[in-house]
Amino acid sequence: MSILTRRHLLRRAALSATAATPVSAVLGATAAATTATGLAACQSDDPGDDPATASNPAVRRSFPPDFGWGAATSAYQIEGATKEDGRGESIWDSFSRTPGRTRNGDTGDVAADHYQRYAEDLDLMRDLGLRSYRFSISWPRIQPDGTGAANQRGLDFYRRLVDGLHERGIAPMATLFHWDLPQSLQDTGGWESRDVAHRFADYAAIVFDALGDRVPVWLTINEPKTVVQNGYLMGHHAPGRQDPDAAYLVAHHLQLAHGLAVRALRATGGTGRIGPAFNLHPCYPADDSTAAAEASRLHDGYENRLYLDSALTGSYPQDVLADLGPDSRMVRGIRDGDLEIISSPIDLLAVQYYTPIYVTASGGTVRRWPTSEAEWQQIYPDGMYDILTRVTRDYGPIPLTVTENGLPTPDELSADGTVEDHGRVTFLRDHLAAAHRAIADGVPLESFHVWSLLDNFEWAEGYEQRWGLIYVDYPTQRRVLKRSAHWYRQVIADNAV
Ligand code: FCB
Numbered sequence: 324m325s326i327l328t329r330r331h332l333l334r335r336a337a338l339s340a341t342a343a344t345p346v347s348a349v350l351g352a353t354a355a356a357t358t359a360t361g362l363a364a365c366q367s368d369d370p371g372d373d374p375a376t377a378s379n380p381a382v383r384r385s386f387p388p389d390f391g392w393g394a395a396t397s398a399y400q401i402e403g404a405t406k407e408d409g410r411g412e413s414i415w416d417s418f419s420r421t422p423g424r425t426r427n428g429d430t431g432d433v434a435a436d437h438y439q440r441y442a443e444d445l446d447l448m449r450d451l452g453l454r455s456y457r458f459s460i461s462w463p464r465i466q467p468d469g470t471g472a473a474n475q476r477g478l479d480f481y482r483r484l485v486d487g488l489h490e491r492g493i494a495p496m497a498t499l500f501h502w503d504l505p506q507s508l509q510d511t512g513g514w515e516s517r518d519v520a521h522r523f524a525d526y527a528a529i530v531f532d533a534l535g536d537r538v539p540v541w542l543t544i545n546e547p548k549t550v551v552q553n554g555y556l557m558g559h560h561a562p563g564r565q566d567p568d569a570a571y572l573v574a575h576h577l578q579l580a581h582g583l584a585v586r587a588l589r590a591t592g593g594t595g596r597i598g599p600a601f602n603l604h605p606c607y608p609a610d611d612s613t614a615a616a617e618a619s620r621l622h623d624g625y626e627n628r629l630y631l632d633s634a635l636t637g638s639y640p641q642d643v644l645a646d647l648g649p650d651s652r653m654v655r656g657i658r659d660g661d662l663e664i665i666s667s668p669i670d671l672l673a674v675q676y677y678t679p680i681y682v683t684a685s686g687g688t689v690r691r692w693p694t695s696e697a698e699w700q701q702i703y704p705d706g707m708y709d710i711l712t713r714v715t716r717d718y719g720p721i722p723l724t725v726t727e728n729g730l731p732t733p734d735e736l737s738a739d740g741t742v743e744d745h746g747r748v749t750f751l752r753d754h755l756a757a758a759h760r761a762i763a764d765g766v767p768l769e770s771f772h773v774w775s776l777l778d779n780f781e782w783a784e785g786y787e788q789r790w791g792l793i794y795v796d797y798p799t800q801r802r803v804l805k806r807s808a809h810w811y812r813q814v815i816a817d818n819a820v
Contacts, residue, residue, distance in 0.1 A: 391770025
């Protein structure tokens with residue numbers, strides 16, 4: 324990787340971006356090329372698209388009749404019970420227990436205590452009217468050391484969870500890997516080791532065998548890019564490395580693991596659908612210079628095409644490979660046949676959208692829009708439209724699901740027992756309006772999952788940021804529906820925003 328790219332990726336991830344430069348031309352996708360795919364029922368009275376993106380609350384936008392309204396969580400962020408029922412240690416256990424790694428030294432030891440309270444949480448999901456629930460399976464609950472026989476008590480928890488979803492009429496969507504790698508596998512090299520991709524396929528096969536008859540949608544790896552950037556470039560996520568050369572080898576092995584898991588599911592002959600979950604950041608030139616356009620293009624390669632191209636077209640983007648260089652560990656680590664595995668046909672693509680990126684002529688990044696409490700997040704709903712239409716335009720009409728979108732807000736439980744998170748309502752309304760516009764323009768988007776169902780352990784930020792529709796009072800573990808949860812329940816009931 325060029326020094327420049329490395330510096331800018333590091334800088335971007337470090338969020339040291341300075342005040343926004345005015346952007347004279349925002350070169351996002353503005354038109355979807357595909358025809359509507361059975362989405363004629365999607366209607367809108369939306370008069371138009373304000374580039375500043377505030378949707379008109381007076382306008383009612385109906386979604387397709389079977390739209391999958393959902394919410395998302397992940398195992399380490401909500402379950403707690405890190406030593407229960409034979410669970411092994413994960414890299415997030417060891418990382419978060421290391422002094423200085425997380426805010427206030429927070430760990431996922433208790434989190435939202437979902438492992439014990441899942442039945443109550445299932446009832447809350449039913450009360451909201453959710454049609455889909457995206458959760459993740461903790462690898463160290465299933466294989467405490469990352470290899471070998473299944474721990475049935477770990478599988479039983481997910482059997483109970485999945486059965487409880489079906490009993491309440493909610494479709495389960497299970498992510499196989501949301502960052503909690505068994506520590507034993509890290510000790511043998513973690514994702515730098517090609518072998519871990521094969522161990523992942525073994526683990527996936529165990530899970531498919533146990534749950535394949537009752538989980539209709541599987542997601543393989545959650546946000547491989549975040550593992551690469553936060554875990555191996557910046558080092559503020561587990562395993563806490565700062566090694567760009569290792570980072571992109573990890574990217575390759577994560578993609579390989581994805582493809583091997585897809586094949587493992589096909590080998591079961593089951594009917595479940597499967598795909599990867601990518602966090603896609605639309606990249607825009609920060610000015611109208613050629614240099615900014617070129618820098619933005621390369622940035623897009625690292626942020627988006629590295630993952631999309633390999634999974635959907637069977638090749639890595641040449642500009643990124645050239646930038647990494649022939650001697651990089653990643654380029655040297657690609658073996659014959661790997662890209663065929665990585666591009667094994669998938670059934671759907673999960674898109675997670677949080678923020679755009681504006682790239683300057685020198686390859687740096689600037690902010691253009693207000694940020695949320697998460698400094699890396701600029702609030703730009705049109706980015707949702709741009710990324711969804713871009714995926715459809717560039718990769719064809721593969722079914723899409725939004726598996727994460729949301730923001731942290733400074734929520735407080737007031738004396739009268741309410742939580743007035745109006746900022747979240749506005750954010751979700753605007754992003755759903757953008758998603759609706761993408762559907763109307765032909766994007767085959769089938770479902771949308773708010774991040775997150777519950778307040779939870781936000782990785783290095785610990786419990787300080789609250790991302791949930793449902794407030795968690797951590798000292799008592801009491802759950803309180805926030806204003807946004809009441810609002811979302813109505814959206815689901817109306818099938819419109
Ligand atoms: C995504 C992660 C999810 C959560 C949200 C805020 O990158 O997948 O676990 O941390 O960000």
